[in-house]
Amino acid sequence: MLIEQRTYQLKPGALHEFLRAYEEEGLPLQGEALGNLIGYFKPETGDINRVIQLWGYSSYEDRAQRRAALSSDPRWRTFLGKNGHLVVAQQVELLSAAPFSPIR
Incomplete structure (x- = not known):
């Protein structure tokens, strides 16, 4: 298994707003495309002004395909714009x- 760790540094004071928006809009889109x-x-x-995501992939190729699918989704681009x-x-x-x- 390949694990991708993504760390997002947020503007001071933006954590709660980011988490709310991500849970409501971003997570369903990423979950659909990225899967694990x-x-x-x-x-x-x-x-404390950051969030860390861990995503699992079966291979580099799996990751590349899934990230490409997410990037090409207009709903994801709208979420990023907002x-x-x-x-x-x-x-x-x-x-x-x-x-x-224990995680392989």
Whole structure:
């Protein structure tokens, strides 16, 4: 399994607005296209103006196909147009499991 960790740095004070909009509009669209949400997190300490998503894919090719489908969905582009102003920066990491990891 390939895990994609996406960290979104939000504008200060935008966390609750972002989470509300994402839960109502963004998550259903991403869930439909990407399929395997492993977890969605917000920090309780440190830099609290961010959210972290973990998505699972069977391969790099699976990820590329699913991300392309999401990017071409006009509903997703509309969501980004309405809520993209809340995001300051984004970081994406692709993770593969160590041989002893419970998640493979």
